[in-house]
Amino acid sequence: MALDLGGRILRSRTVAALASPHGIDRYLTEINPMLAAHEVRARITDIHPEVSAPGAPRVATVTLQPTSTWRGHRAGQHVTVGIDTGEGRRTTRVFTVSNTEGKPGEPLTITVRAHDDEHATPYSISKFLTERATVGTLVHLSQAEGDFVLPDRVPEHIVLISGGSGITPVMSMLRSLQRRTHRGKVSFLHWAPSADRQIFADELEEIRHQGHGVDLHILHTADGAPYLSPALLEKLVPGYQDLPTWACGPASLIEAAQAAYDGTESLRVEYFKPPKTAGVAGGEMEFARTGKTVANDGATILDQAEAAGLSPESGCRMGICFSCTTNKSSGRVRNVLTGETSELPDEQIRICVSTPEGDCSVDL
Amino acid sequence: MTTVEKTGNRRLSAEELEAFGAEMDAIRQRIVADLGEKDSAYIYDIVKKQRAFELAGRALFYLPVIGWVPAVACLSISKILDNMEIGHNVMHGQYDWMGDPDLNSRMFEWDNVCPSDQWKYSHNYIHHTFTNVLGKDRDIGYGILRMDEDQKWHPYFLGNPVYAFLLMVFFEWGVAMHDLEVENIVAGKRKMSDNAELHRGLMKKVKRQALKDYVLFPLLTGPLAPLTFLGNGVANLVRNIWAFNIIFCGHFPAGVASFSQEECEDETQGHWYYRQLLGSANITGGRIFHLMSGNLSHQIEHHLFPDLPARRYPEIAEEVREICERYDLAYNAGPLHQQLWGVFKKICKYALPDRKRSAADDVETAPALQGVAA
Numbered sequence: 187m188a189l190d191l192g193g194r195i196l197r198s199r200t201v202a203a204l205a206s207p208h209g210i211d212r213y214l215t216e217i218n219p220m221l222a223a224h225e226v227r228a229r230i231t232d233i234h235p236e237v238s239a240p241g242a243p244r245v246a247t248v249t250l251q252p253t254s255t256w257r258g259h260r261a262g263q264h265v266t267v268g269i270d271t272g273e274g275r276r277t278t279r280v281f282t283v284s285n286t287e288g289k290p291g292e293p294l295t296i297t298v299r300a301h302d303d304e305h306a307t308p309y310s311i312s313k314f315l316t317e318r319a320t321v322g323t324l325v326h327l328s329q330a331e332g333d334f335v336l337p338d339r340v341p342e343h344i345v346l347i348s349g350g351s352g353i354t355p356v357m358s359m360l361r362s363l364q365r366r367t368h369r370g371k372v373s374f375l376h377w378a379p380s381a382d383r384q385i386f387a388d389e390l391e392e393i394r395h396q397g398h399g400v401d402l403h404i405l406h407t408a409d410g411a412p413y414l415s416p417a418l419l420e421k422l423v424p425g426y427q428d429l430p431t432w433a434c435g436p437a438s439l440i441e442a443a444q445a446a447y448d449g450t451e452s453l454r455v456e457y458f459k460p461p462k463t464a465g466v467a468g469g470e471m472e473f474a475r476t477g478k479t480v481a482n483d484g485a486t487i488l489d490q491a492e493a494a495g496l497s498p499e500s501g502c503r504m505g506i507c508f509s510c511t512t513n514k515s516s517g518r519v520r521n522v523l524t525g526e527t528s529e530l531p532d533e534q535i536r537i538c539v540s541t542p543e544g545d546c547s548v549d550l
Numbered sequence: 551m552t553t554v555e556k557t558g559n560r561r562l563s564a565e566e567l568e569a570f571g572a573e574m575d576a577i578r579q580r581i582v583a584d585l586g587e588k589d590s591a592y593i594y595d596i597v598k599k600q601r602a603f604e605l606a607g608r609a610l611f612y613l614p615v616i617g618w619v620p621a622v623a624c625l626s627i628s629k630i631l632d633n634m635e636i637g638h639n640v641m642h643g644q645y646d647w648m649g650d651p652d653l654n655s656r657m658f659e660w661d662n663v664c665p666s667d668q669w670k671y672s673h674n675y676i677h678h679t680f681t682n683v684l685g686k687d688r689d690i691g692y693g694i695l696r697m698d699e700d701q702k703w704h705p706y707f708l709g710n711p712v713y714a715f716l717l718m719v720f721f722e723w724g725v726a727m728h729d730l731e732v733e734n735i736v737a738g739k740r741k742m743s744d745n746a747e748l749h750r751g752l753m754k755k756v757k758r759q760a761l762k763d764y765v766l767f768p769l770l771t772g773p774l775a776p777l778t779f780l781g782n783g784v785a786n787l788v789r790n791i792w793a794f795n796i797i798f799c800g801h802f803p804a805g806v807a808s809f810s811q812e813e814c815e816d817e818t819q820g821h822w823y824y825r826q827l828l829g830s831a832n833i834t835g836g837r838i839f840h841l842m843s844g845n846l847s848h849q850i851e852h853h854l855f856p857d858l859p860a861r862r863y864p865e866i867a868e869e870v871r872e873i874c875e876r877y878d879l880a881y882n883a884g885p886l887h888q889q890l891w892g893v894f895k896k897i898c899k900y901a902l903p904d905r906k907r908s909a910a911d912d913v914e915t916a917p918a919l920q921g922v923a924a
Contacts, residue, residue: 204766206758207659212652216601268649274590276649501675504819506856508643508655509675523575524582534646534656 193254196223219324220253226327228252228294230319236297239382243300244316245351247284250325254291259330261287261362262355262432262456267296268326269311269319276326277311278532282354282434283330286361294330297354297385334434334456336362341430342370345423347414347443349377349435353385355456356434360393360400373401373423377439380408414442428452469544474515476550486522487512487537491550498537498550505539512537517546551684551700557807559828559880562820566877571820573873574854577866581858589859590648596635596841597653604628607785611771611778618781625785627842630792632661634844635860641670644859664726665755668748672729678856682801682808682829689801690808692717692724693733696900698808703903710901714798721790726752792842795890796833800849803831803892805882826853827874832867832883839886840864850881 195201201210201223214221220229228250237245259265268278281296288294300316309318336359348356353376363372378384384404394402403422405411412418419426426446431453433443440457447453471482471490480494488510491498501509505523511534518529519540527543528535537548554561562570607625610617637660639645645653652658659666672688680686684700691697695714696707717724729748734740763786768779807828814825833839833847840847845860851867852860874881884892 200766203758203761204770206762207661207755213601213605216598273586274588274648275586278649501671502679504679504822506678507670507674508646508857509671511643511646511656524579526582534654 193223222253222255224255226252226256226329228256228325228327230321230323230325231293232321233315233319235316236385236387237299237383242383245297245299245385246316247295247297248315248319249285249293249295250327251293252291252327256291256294256327257329258289258292259283259287259294260335261358262335262434263330263332264355265294265296265330266328267311269314269323271309271311271314271318277309277314277530278326279311280532282358284354284358286358286365297351297357299351299385332456334432334454335359336432340366340368340370343429344370344372345426345429345431346372346374347431347433347435347439348375349439350379351385352433352435352439352457353378354434356432357386357389359432364398369399371399371401373403373426373429375403375405375414375419375422377405377407377411377414377435380406414439414446416446419446430454432456469517469542469546471542472545472547473550474547482542482544482546484541487519487535487540487542487546487548487550490542491537491548496550500538503538505536508536510537511535513549514540515547515549518543519546551810552698552806552808554807554809554828557805557828557880559807560878562824562877562879564818567818567820567824569820570873570877571818571823574823575819577869578855578858581855581862581866585647585859589861590645590650592861593636593640593645593648593653593859596631600628600631600636603631608767611767611774611781614774614777618777622781622784622788625782626788626792629661629785629789630842633789633793634796634846635841636660636844637662637666638844638846639860641666642674643857646857661759662725663722663752663756663759664729665751668729668751669725674856678853680814681826681853682806683811683814683825684808685811686814688728688731692728693731694724695897697802697896699900699904700808701900703900707901710897714897718791718794719787721794722786726756795886796843796846798893799833799886799889800830800846802896803882803884803889804895805880805892806831823854824879826850827870827879827881829853830882831889832881833886833889834883835886850883 196210196214205213210223211225214223215227219227230248231251232249234247234249235244236247237243262282264280264282266278266280268276271277281298283294284297285293285295296315298312298315301310301312334355340363346356346359356374356376360372360374376390381387384390384406390402390404393400401423407413423429427448427450429452431443431447432455433440433453434456437457440455443453443455469482470479471487472479473491473494473496476496478494478496480490483490485493488498488500488503498512499509501507505521514533514535516531518527519535519542520527522539522541535548537550603624607621607623607628610621610624613621637658640653640658641655641660643655646655655670677687677689682690684690684698691701694717696703696710730745730752731740735742735745763782764779767782768775771778807825809825809829814821817825827850830849830853832850833843835843835847845863846852848860848863848867851863851870854870855866858866871881
């Protein structure tokens with residue numbers, strides 16, 4: 187209770203006025219990074235390897251103890267994670283929360299697969315988390331976000347479909363259902379390349395043994411298992427089109443699921459953006475906010491936006507004033523001043539000195 | 551106009567400008583590639599120190615009599631660090647590469663009545679892009695002073711030294727008002743209604759700053775409230791005087807060139823660098839002095855590379871000096887008193903009408919007072 191009172195004082199308008207313009211968290215963090223009134227930070231308390239097969243990217247489940255400001259999460263939600271990955275740089279990426287739904291201030295876990303293809307300096311956040319992070323590492327978090335969640339009252343029979351690391355939100359749902367002692371039936375279909383790359387292998391095996399209303403199908407495509415199709419779904423889950431379904435995975439799986447469900451409202455999906463192949467020229471320049479897409483002509487994004495009839499905010503047009511800084515959600519860009527390329531998702535770029543290399547999407 | 555020739559410098563040929571620009575680009579690329587741990591540790595350390603001075607300053611007001619002077623000193627240092635080495639530099643995007651939202655140019659707000667977004671427009675864009683271009687750079691005289699002979703004389707400017715003194719005392723307010731472009735409203739080039747949005751943002755920030763410094767913190771010290779009120783006012787004043795002096799030494803000492811709009815039409819990157827170099831002046835001094843000036847004592851390097859972390863300017867300066875020698879260009883640097891004396895003389899000189907003007911000087915350029923609102 188005392189703590190709560192402290193929190194209420196720290197979040198009061200008086201304290202906000204006193205700490206203006208920086209905000210009270212800027213002072214608290216100097217005392218202890220785990221003290222916060224608004225922001226969420228966490229410390230790593232455990233790193234558990236999930237997959238460490240030779241040749242396969244490492245996968246690890248990272249347990250985080252958040253500050254008291256964490257408002258908890260629902261199964262299936264994701265969180266933005268920022269970590270100082272070295273060389274004074276903070277990298278930010280979105281991960282699904284993989285543990286059972288949790289209350290405010292409770293620990294959470296994220297399950298991370300090391301990606302080689304991210305051009306982050308010096309480490310991609312997923313590589314950092316799976317290979318270099320240690321217990322005690324400080325992490326910056328958002329609140330849990332996303333509406334790919336189970337309803338409070340779960341229907342009698344539901345279908346969960348996942349592919350690859352898309353298993354994390356679905357696993358969080360399954361674990362939450364088990365804790366809620368859901369008495370209905372769950373049909374769980376998961377696609378993965380092969381058994382030795384299977385995340386949560388032991389836990390899935392245990393679920394299969396226990397039964398408890400979970401009808402589990404793990405399909406390893408490298409071993410010849412069929413891909414998602416209406417016929418396969420009908421065979422494994424008869425009448426699937428009428429059953430509330432949650433599907434998460436790569437775009438190909440989601441597209442197959444959408445085709446199989448044929449527009450019925452029972453399907454809820456979440457998918458990751460596929461890693462786009464970046465070429466030096468060509469590709470599509472997408473202006474996400476206005477919904478315009480043009481063929482990438484190799485000019486700066488600012489020039490291309492203006493040619494497309496947009497009038498983004500800009501100033502010096504030479505990279506010094508930062509007026510045109512815009513969020514780039516995906517794609518590789520080259521800084522024309524330094525020649526450096528970068529393909530981090532959700533990155534702030536100066537569009538007057540950035541040219542896209544291949545497909546690119548910005549918030550304009 | 552204080553032409554390049556009047557400052558004793560020579561014009562570079564197109565080839566020279568290109569080579570000069572390439573050398574500057576090379577410095578930038580080398581520094582950008584080297585940015586890392588040391589730079590981030592440095593700025594985090596400065597932020598920590600600033601917060602510590604601020605807390606110490608606020609706390610010392612509770613100590614009657616003997617606490618007041620140290621309190622004002624700590625709070626003054628806090629505000630100077632916040633505005634200069636942290637605020638000014640962070641808002642230039644010098645630390646955007648770190649990916650820390652607290653030190654991001656788009657998010658940072660400083661302990662100053664001028665809203666950061668308005669300052670960034672007039673400073674980062676207008677001033678840094680059109681540095682010392684008459685009629686474009688509104689920082690030449692800030693719209694109230696006559697700092698160049700091409701600003702047409704008017705009896706109003708007899709008050710030049712008085713206006714400069716007032717601008718010094720109320721500097722943060724001057725900076726805040728700067729964006730409203732009052733001089734352009736007077737000149738009929740800007741409508742009052744153009745300012746409605748700016749005015750709203752400005753008033754919001756002013757209220758917040760005033761509430762904190764002149765109401766809440768004084769009230770918190772109970773019976774000592776009047777002293778705290780006064781102390782906070784003095785700390786703001788100290789910051790104003792210091793910032794004004796450092797900033798006026800950046801572009802107004804003797805030997806700094808100004809440029810006409812014609813000279814800068816279709817400007818090459820090389821000429822832009824050249825203009826930044828000849829349009830700026832450095833102040834020499836020790837490590838603490840450079841820190842407290844937000845490294846604006848390295849105004850030349852700042853203008854050449856406004857988005858590189860300021861802690862790098864001293865190392866860059868050595869290279870720039872060497873390049874200047876090779877190109878036979880002046881590198882304007884001097885101790886604070888010398889540069890201030892140059893500024894003071896200019897303020898007084900341009901208060902009076904010009905004694906003589908040669909025909910060559912009568913090139914038609916728009917003085918800043920009738921400047922173009924870009």
